Amino acid sequence: MSWHRKHLLDIESLTAEEITTVLDTARAFKAVGERAIKKVPALRGKTVVNLFVEPSTRTRISFELAAQRLTADVINFSAEASSFKKGETLKDTARNLEALNADIIVIRHSATGAPHFLSRFLNASVINAGDGAHEHPTQALLDTFTIREKKGKIAGLNVTILGDILYSRVARSNIWALLKLGARVTLCGPATLVPRVFEQMGCRVTYNVEEAIAQADIINLLRIQHERQRQSMFPSLGEYSSLFGLNRARLALTKPDALIMHPGPINRGVEIDSEVADCERSLILEQVTNGLAVRMAVLFLINGGKGPQEVATN
Amino acid sequence: MNKQNFLAERTGSRCEPGRFFMSETILILNAPAIERALTRIAHEIAERNNVSADVVLVGIQRGGVQLAERLNGILTGIWGHAVPTGNLDVSMHRDDLDQRLTPNVHPTLIPFNINAKTVVLVDDVLFSGRTVRAALDSLIDFGRPHRIQLAVLIDRGHRELPVKADFVGKNVPTALTDNVRVQLKETGGNDEVFLEKK
Numbered sequence: 001m002s003w004h005r006k007h008l009l010d011i012e013s014l015t016a017e018e019i020t021t022v023l024d025t026a027r028a029f030k031a032v033g034e035r036a037i038k039k040v041p042a043l044r045g046k047t048v049v050n051l052f053v054e055p056s057t058r059t060r061i062s063f064e065l066a067a068q069r070l071t072a073d074v075i076n077f078s079a080e081a082s083s084f085k086k087g088e089t090l091k092d093t094a095r096n097l098e099a100l101n102a103d104i105i106v107i108r109h110s111a112t113g114a115p116h117f118l119s120r121f122l123n124a125s126v127i128n129a130g131d132g133a134h135e136h137p138t139q140a141l142l143d144t145f146t147i148r149e150k151k152g153k154i155a156g157l158n159v160t161i162l163g164d165i166l167y168s169r170v171a172r173s174n175i176w177a178l179l180k181l182g183a184r185v186t187l188c189g190p191a192t193l194v195p196r197v198f199e200q201m202g203c204r205v206t207y208n209v210e211e212a213i214a215q216a217d218i219i220n221l222l223r224i225q226h227e228r229q230r231q232s233m234f235p236s237l238g239e240y241s242s243l244f245g246l247n248r249a250r251l252a253l254t255k256p257d258a259l260i261m262h263p264g265p266i267n268r269g270v271e272i273d274s275e276v277a278d279c280e281r282s283l284i285l286e287q288v289t290n291g292l293a294v295r296m297a298v299l300f301l302i303n304g305g306k307g308p309q310e311v312a313t314n
Numbered sequence: 315m316n317k318q319n320f321l322a323e324r325t326g327s328r329c330e331p332g333r334f335f336m337s338e339t340i341l342i343l344n345a346p347a348i349e350r351a352l353t354r355i356a357h358e359i360a361e362r363n364n365v366s367a368d369v370v371l372v373g374i375q376r377g378g379v380q381l382a383e384r385l386n387g388i389l390t391g392i393w394g395h396a397v398p399t400g401n402l403d404v405s406m407h408r409d410d411l412d413q414r415l416t417p418n419v420h421p422t423l424i425p426f427n428i429n430a431k432t433v434v435l436v437d438d439v440l441f442s443g444r445t446v447r448a449a450l451d452s453l454i455d456f457g458r459p460h461r462i463q464l465a466v467l468i469d470r471g472h473r474e475l476p477v478k479a480d481f482v483g484k485n486v487p488t489a490l491t492d493n494v495r496v497q498l499k500e501t502g503g504n505d506e507v508f509l510e511k512k
Contacts, residue, residue: 025418031422035456036457040452041406042408
């Protein structure tokens with residue numbers, strides 16, 4: 001078990017062993033959050049910059065708190081209140097942040113590959129907090145952490161991802177992580193949002209929601225990404241809700257120990273009914289708690305991933 | 315055995331248990347000696363601490379965890395009651411995180427209150443003292459013990475910090491480049507401690 005990476009850019013390039021290393025490390029950091037003193041000095045004197053060019057509440061707060069609990073200094077940078085408005089490029093912005101001796105840059109951007117781009121010229125570590133519809137690695141790590149914690153394993157589980165797959169970076173990262181760890185992944189949603197091309201990744205694609213959830217151990221619901229859709233991909237939210245929404249009647253068709261997940265923010269009454277979102281089989285709030293532990297683990301591992309040689313040359 | 319295999323075995327850093335023909339690896343404690351050392355440490359802990367109900371054991375991950383469990387077993391025999399025993403991972407408090415690859419983090423489990431207790435920290439090998447420094451820092455986050463004592467199976471010298479063990483199984487003079495390898499049956503193999511000369 002070891003970690004040698006300087007950046008966390010995607011799940012696709014990680015090995016199953018590396019994913020497991022993050023999950024094991026996160027377990028120890030989750031315990032830190034349960035103590036009276038929820039802070040450790042692992043990143044003392046380091047500076048973490050949250051460079052959020054696309055809006056986010058949950059992920060930014062989670063990364064901010066994770067960095068603070070590791071005793072790092074945190075700068076939050078949002079596009080609305082910055083020189084992006086004045087036309088500064090991403091590269092120049094990142095270079096400026098690095099000139100302030102930032103050690104780790106956490107970036108969210110609407111363009112696929114933005115974190116990879118930064119990683120090519122920055123000395124600082126780069127963590128992808130969501131790039132376009134490409135990947136959202138820490139979300140997949142916290143989802144697999146939650147599944148492993150609840151079910152004791154990942155391999156052999158049936159995981160159904162239901163909703164807007166096409167525009168979802170959460171779906172892509174989750175698919176990579178789940179397949180690498182040996183789960184069987186079923187994708188379901190409107191045909192316009194769940195193209196058959198995903199079968200090439202090794203998933204099963206179905207458009208029958210009852211069939212998709214019948215054998216599932218985990219049902220991961222995804223939000224409809226209005227902001228990414230160039231045109232309407234289905235007639236109405238009401239129709240989506242009646243055809244694919246998880247309500248009490250559909251929940252009754254699932255295995256009694258099937259668990260419900262959602263990366264948030266949830267649209268009550270669209271992809272999930274209120275009573276299902278709040279039922280005891282819903283892991284939605286535990287995902288938030290685990291997200292903090294996983295992001296602490298990622299920051300901790302990335303900080304050390306540079307290894308002794310690279311530090312020596314700095 | 316052909317020449318290549320023979321050389322590989324001679325120069326290998328690990329040796330098979332029971333094979334001590336290599337000059338590089340010296341057995342310094344065998345199973346009965348480890349048992350005797352732990353029994354003596356347990357009696358010293360009992361002698362030093364009059365109120366047994368105030369004593370708790372905390373093993374430092376990884377090597378100290380099993381030793382703390384064994385001390386608990388022996389102390390249970392001496393005191394007639396079990397001693398609360400936890401384990402502590404110090405990776406998040408290390409002072410060398412910048413100079414090495416990220417260490418593996420193992421669970422910390424201290425399921426009891428350490429306030430006003432005497433905490434006996436247990437580790438396998440005392441070397442630079444930096445692990446103990448990190449352990450002290452980490453432990454303080456869990457409460458304010460009345461007193462902290464340190465028990466180690468091997469003290470190999472070369473301290474870099476003003477740290478001293480209260481209970482020592484065996485003092486072993488070593489060179490800085492040597493490696494002390496503690497092997498316990500809980501983690502596979504026999505109870506043995508080796509000094510590996512580089």
